[in-house]
Amino acid sequence: MTDTNALLHVLEGLRLRRMTATYKAVADAIGLTPPGQIQALAALLEAIQEDDARLERPQRAAMVIQNGKDPIPRPGFFQQLTALGVYQGNDRGAEAAMWHQNEIERLYGLGPEG
Known part of the structure; x- marks a missing residue:
């Protein structure tokens, strides 16, 4: 299985390109x-x-979204956040979309070193 380094590299590239x-x-x-x-x-x-939650960092996984009418992560993303104590809300719909948008803005606001 691929380790997380390749994924972190892709996520950082996405973040830098907003x-x-x-x-x-x-x-x-x-x-x-x-x-x-x-x-x-x-x-x-x-x-x-899990790492981002433990370190109290913005959720980098938020940059990966589902294909379709709702450009937010899949429900499992929000369920994982709930299990980690980071998010308490619905795993789809307006509440999830608003949380996601705020998290994306936090990610984009980080400096070049993340």
Whole structure:
């Protein structure tokens, strides 16, 4: 399985360019292949979420979003945040979208060293 270093590199590039990317695009970028591509990415993202929560940093995994009408992470992202005590709310809908937007703004506001 790919370690988190490649994923952290991709996430930092997204942050510096003030962009988000879909799960599929990020999985492809770090060399994950089907079957189980998105599940493997989710496991790596959860590890990063745990580190960010422990260090009280903005959630870098927020830059990975689902493909579709709601450009926010999948419900599992928010469920993990709830388990980590970082977020207490719905895992979809307006509340999740607002939290996500605020977190993205926090990430984009960090300096070049993150």
